Amino acid sequence: MAQWWSIALALMMLQAPLRSTADWTLVVTHSNDLWYQLDEIQGDNSPCYVDLPPLTTQPTVPSTTVTPTTTSQPTTVPPTTTIVSTTTPPPPTTTPPPTTTPPPPTTTPPPTTTPPPPPTTTTPTTTPPSSSPSTSAPTSPTSPSPASPSSTTTSVKKRSISRTALTSRPATSARTHVRKHRQANLAVGPTNPSWNTIQQTVSPEIPYFADSFNATTTEYPDTLTSTVPSFTEIANSTSPNENETLTTSTVSTTTIKPKNSKASQICYGGVSRHLSKASELKKDSESKGKVFLHLNAGGMLGGYIWYPILGAGPAVESIKMLGYNAVALGYRDFEEGVPLTVEYLKALKNANVTVLCANMDVTNEPxxxxLFKKSMVINISGRKIGIIGYIGQDADYLADTGKIIFTDPQVAIENEVTALLSQGAYFIIALGSAGFQGVQEWMSKLYNVDLFVNGGSNTFLYNDASVGPLNEKIAGPYPIVxxxxxxxxxxxQTSRYGKYLGKIEMNVNExxxxxxxxxxxxxxxxPNVAQDPQLQAKVDDWERQVLTQSNETIGYSKIPIISDRKICWYEECTGAALMADAARWFLEKNITGSNSWANSVAATVWHGGALSDTDLDIGAGPITFGDILTMFPYANIIVRTWMYGLQIKNLFEESVRYYNDTSSPNRGEFxxxxxxxxxxxxxKPGGLRVANIYIRNTFxxxxxxEPLQPDVLYQIGMPSFIANGGSRFAFMETVPKESTGVRDETVLREYIKLFTPLAYGNEGRVKFIQATPATDCPSANVTGAVFLTIFLTLLFTGLAFAAYKYLWPMMRDRRGSLLSLVR
Structure with a gap:
C-alpha cells in the first residue's frame, strides 16, 4: 500500500509542471474611434494644435474640388419616365396605388393644362421626371466668380463661446452622434425636368444678409493663398463624378499659425503615443513569455477635417505603423460613402492589414x-486565437452603407465560432463596433466567445471612481464580466478620440x-507618455498640410454662429440656417439660375445631424475653412428633389415624430x-404635429x-443624407431627385466669401406652438411624478383619517343600535 501511494505522489509531482505549462497569459491592447484626428487632443475633445516651425518647402496638398453635374433647362413637360443616368442605372421602381399615380408614361407629353393628380396618402409616390428628348448635349451652368482679395487672411481665435444651455430638450442616447449619408446611391438626372403644375413668374427672394463689407481690412494680417476653386472653375469642369478622387494642388504660404499656443494646452492621445505605449507593452509581455495582441475596433476613417483635406492616406499609414493584429469596421468608416470606404479597404489590404466583419453582405456592392474577412485564426507560440469581426446591424440606418446588407451580428458571430473551433482555435475574441447595450445582451448567449472588444458607442469603462480622469461619465467597470x-x-471598450489605450491581461487555462x-x-x-518619433514626424507633416488649408480665412461673422448639436438637434440654430441658405443660393445660381421663376427651387431643408457632434460654435470674428469643415464634416452632396406639398409635410412630421419621446434616441433628424x-x-401625437407650413409664394x-399646397409639386433642395432616405426619412428613397455632385463645404465656402460679413440670428423659421419642447433629461417628468405622488398620498391619508375619525364612530354607533333591536 505504501508503495502505491509513493507511486501516485510521484505521478502528481510529474503532472504539476505539465498543468502549469498548459496555462498561459494573454495580453490584449485595444483602441477604437481614433477618427477625430490622428494627432493629440485636449481633455474637452477640442483640437490640440502644436507649435510647428514654418514650412521651408511648399507641400503638396489634396484639394477638395468637386464638380456639379451638367443640366439643361426645364420645360413645361410633366414627369413621365424614370430619371436616367449615363453612369448610374436607375433604381427599381415600385408600382404605386392607382389613387396616387401621376399620368402613365407616354412618348407624347400631355398638354400643359393637365395637372398631375394630387397625392391622397401619407407618402404619395411620384414618377421621376423624364429626360429631355433633345439630342443636343446639355451645357454646364456657369456663374461669375465672386470678387475676392488677392490674399486671404487668417487669424487665431477661440472656437467655443459662453452661453446658457437650453433646458427644453430631450435626452440623447449614447450613440446619437452617428449619422447616415448615402450620396453614393443618388441617381444623376434629369437633364430636362419640368412640371406643369408650377406656375411661378417672379425672381427668387434674396436671403437675408448683413450690410456690405470692405474686403481690404487689415485687422487679420496673416496671409494664406486659397486653393479651393471658385464656382466659375467648378462650372467649367467637365467631371460629373460626385465621388471624384481628390486631386493635388500646390499651396504657397509664408507661415503656419496654430490656433492655440502650445503652452496653453494639455494634450492627450494621438497615434504616436498609441504606438509608443503599445510597443512598450508588447516588449514587456513577450519578455515574460506572454501572448500579446494589438486590436482596433474600428472608426479610424472620416469625421474630422483631416480626412476631407488629406483623404484616407494618414489613417492607412497610421494603422500600418501601429501594427494591429486585426482591425474591425466601425460606423465612421462609412461616413464618406461606399466608394471611399472601398479605397480605404484596398489601401489596407495592400498594406497587409486584415480587416474583419462577419455580418456584412456585399453581394449588391461588388x-x-x-477586401475583408469574416474571421481569422492567429497562431502565436502555438496558441491558436480566433478573432471575429462585427458591426451593429443598425449601420445601414446610421452610416452611408449603400446597398450593403447587415445581418444579425449575434447569428453571424455564432456561425464563425463554429468555423474557428473546427480550425483548432480555443480562445475566441469578438472585435467590432455596436451599441453598448446590444453587445451586453450577446454576451449571455454567445457562450464560446471569451472576450468582446467593442467600439462605436463612445462608452467609457473605469474602476474605482465616480468620473473618469478627464471628467468622463463612467458606464461600468473595466472590464465588464x-x-x-x-x-x-x-x-x-475605451472612449472615442484615442485619449486612452485599453489593456486587459488574462490567464487562460488548458x-x-x-x-x-x-x-x-x-x-x-x-503628456508623460512618450511619442514615437517616426510616426510623430509624419503626423507633424500631415498637420502642416491641414493647417495650410484650414487656417485660411474665408469670411467674418458679426455674431457667433451656433453649431452645437445640443441646440441644432432640437430647435432653430444659425449654423444649420446658414447651410440651408447657402444650398438654396447654390441651386438657384448654378442649377436653375437661367430657368423661369416657375422652375426655380422653392426651398431647401438641412438636418441638424449634418453638423458636427463636437459641440463647438464659431465665435464672432473670422471664419476659417477649418471652421467650415468642423461644422459640416460629413461630405453631404447638394441634391435637388421634386416633392408634392403633402410629401413635404410628411418630411417635417418625421422630423419631430419622436421629438419628446425619451425612449427613442434622437438621430439628428430635426x-x-x-x-x-x-x-x-x-x-399632438407623432405624425400629427405639423400645425402650419408656409413656403415662398411662387404663384x-x-x-x-403662402401656405403649403398639398397637391402642388415643388423643387426642394436638401443634403444627400435625407434625399436617399437616411435616418427616419426612408420614404425619400422613392422621391425623384438629381444630384449636383457638389459637397456642402464647397458651397458654404463660396457663400460665406460672397456674403461676408454674416450677421445670422434666429428668424423664427421653425416655431413650437401649444407645447414646450421636452427637456434634455426626464428630470422634469420625475419631479412632476414626485409631486403628484406626494399629493395623492396626502389626499388619501386625509380621507382615511377623516373616515376613521368621523365615519367609523357613526357606523359603530349605528351598528350597536341595530344589535339592540335584534336583542
Missing part, C-alpha cells in the same frame, strides 16, 4: 468583395477559458429650413410666403 454561463467572459484577469484601468495617454416657415404643435409676382 467593389467591396474580397459576464458569469451567466458559469465561465468568465469579458467586455472591454480549456481555453479565462481563469483570472486584471482590473487595471485603461491607460490615459497624457430639420432646418430656407424659404420655408414651419410651426409644430408638440402636444404671385409679389412673392412672399
Amino acid at each position: 467593389t467591396m468583395k474580397d 459576464d458569469y451567466s454561463q458559469s465561465t468568465k467572459r469579458l467586455f472591454v 480549456e481555453g477559458r479565462i481563469s483570472d484577469y486584471s482590473t487595471t484601468n485603461p491607460i490615459l495617454l497624457d 430639420l432646418h429650413v430656407s424659404g420655408l416657415r414651419v410651426e409644430y404643435d408638440l402636444s 404671385s409676382i409679389y412673392g412672399g410666403m
